[in-house]
Amino acid sequence: MSTPIAKTAGARAVVERYDTLVSCVPSGAVADPETIFRACVKEANACGGTPQSVVEAAYVCCAIGMPPGKAWDLIHFVPRGNKIAAETTYKAYVHAAFANQFLASLHSDYVLDGEPFDYHKDETGPKLRHEVKSRTEAPDIRKIVASYCIYATTSGGNGVTVVWAPEFPKPSQRGPVWKSYPGPMACKTAVRRARREWMCNGTLLQMDSFDSAYESGVELPVPEELRRGEDATESIDDIMAEDAEVANDE
Numbered sequence: 001m002s003t004p005i006a007k008t009a010g011a012r013a014v015v016e017r018y019d020t021l022v023s024c025v026p027s028g029a030v031a032d033p034e035t036i037f038r039a040c041v042k043e044a045n046a047c048g049g050t051p052q053s054v055v056e057a058a059y060v061c062c063a064i065g066m067p068p069g070k071a072w073d074l075i076h077f078v079p080r081g082n083k084i085a086a087e088t089t090y091k092a093y094v095h096a097a098f099a100n101q102f103l104a105s106l107h108s109d110y111v112l113d114g115e116p117f118d119y120h121k122d123e124t125g126p127k128l129r130h131e132v133k134s135r136t137e138a139p140d141i142r143k144i145v146a147s148y149c150i151y152a153t154t155s156g157g158n159g160v161t162v163v164w165a166p167e168f169p170k171p172s173q174r175g176p177v178w179k180s181y182p183g184p185m186a187c188k189t190a191v192r193r194a195r196r197e198w199m200c201n202g203t204l205l206q207m208d209s210f211d212s213a214y215e216s217g218v219e220l221p222v223p224e225e226l227r228r229g230e231d232a233t234e235s236i237d238d239i240m241a242e243d244a245e246v247a248n249d250e
Helices: 009-016 018-023 033-045 051-064 090-099 182-195 202-216 236-249
Strands: 075-080 083-088 103-112 117-122 125-130 144-153 158-164
Touching: 009 018, 009 033, 009 051, 018 033, 018 051, 033 051, 033 075, 051 075, 051 083, 051 202, 083 202, 090 103, 090 182, 090 202, 103 182, 117 144, 125 144, 125 158, 144 182, 158 182, 182 202
Parallel strands: none
Antiparallel strands: 075 083, 103 144, 117 125, 144 158
16 A cells, blocks of 8 residues: 655655654554554644644654554644644553553543542542533533542552542643543543552553643654754645646656
């Protein structure tokens, strides 16, 4: 299967770095390097952002071994200002934990204001009760009061992690995906918190490192050969105009 044609400046920059990007895909990845690379080019064709930020988003996908896009729902290219970020879903964290053969089961959910919810600890351990009311549409982030993660490990252990709304990432740290999918992002926050108690492999640690970098606005830990000066965003109209000029010259 051939690589999709690069239609944007970001996609072109990704294609130019093919060798470096596919070499970063670890063994045991969700998909083979070619599939992950093609998915990155496809996502890059559908978004704007500076080419450098698109390359870095593609690197995140390759480094954690997960292809972006709706078909997989593990990681997505989302805008953050004039840049593109690789936003992992809570499903990505769960997949990585199960792949590490650490988890036996996991359940994560968010709690809406008005839903019966109780969490406490006694001499036998943590206790959680949550009564989910009818949900017909995406919740308002302002009505999510908490999220939680209940898990059991393959060694017979278990745990409960609860994150209250004031502990969610600050509005300035949230990407636009929080507006579109506040419930899943709240669940992801609980899973990330629970991750601190898990026997982590490299993929989980990398994912958390990338997410933390995006939230804090610091540079991503990417290979030096993928870095270059920040490029101005180039639109598809600009690219088409350039291609037309080249065709006229020929």
